[in-house]
Amino acid sequence: MWSAFMLVHILGAVLMGFYGLAPFIAGKLKVAKPAAQEGVLSSMITGNRIAQFMLIVNFLTGGYLMTMGEYSVLWMILVTLLFLAIAALSGIMGKGMKRALAAAKGEQTDRASLDKTTMFSSIIFILYVVMIVLMVYNKI
Numbered sequence: 001m002w003s004a005f006m007l008v009h010i011l012g013a014v015l016m017g018f019y020g021l022a023p024f025i026a027g028k029l030k031v032a033k034p035a036a037q038e039g040v041l042s043s044m045i046t047g048n049r050i051a052q053f054m055l056i057v058n059f060l061t062g063g064y065l066m067t068m069g070e071y072s073v074l075w076m077i078l079v080t081l082l083f084l085a086i087a088a089l090s091g092i093m094g095k096g097m098k099r100a101l102a103a104a105k106g107e108q109t110d111r112a113s114l115d116k117t118t119m120f121s122s123i124i125f126i127l128y129v130v131m132i133v134l135m136v137y138n139k140i
Helices: 002-015 018-031 034-068 073-105 111-136
Strands: none
Touching (some): 002 034, 018 034, 018 073, 018 111
16 A cells, blocks of 8 residues: 555656746746736646646645654654645745736736746745755654
């Protein structure tokens, strides 16, 4: 059972890789025309939804794997806090992307929402990298 949960957990982490690409995609949105922004933002919203679904899957599988393994309390607290931070910030980022998409559909550019999307995607990227490091070095 351990290996099945580990497989699902790793596949979920790979699908969360959207957060590794998001800041680079979002950074290019400011120079794009509203029509191009519309297509890119639609794709980013879909990618964010898939990654958020994988957050739920990884929360469940990770919870099971934590109960079966021997991890320090510090490690479990750090991983849980990082996980919750990524989940919260991805929801906030999603709202900004939806606002920017609505503006792009009206042939306008919402610079404030694009700036927030870039900022939150960058923060999520950093947290995602820290989470990966903690998964590899889980003996703290």
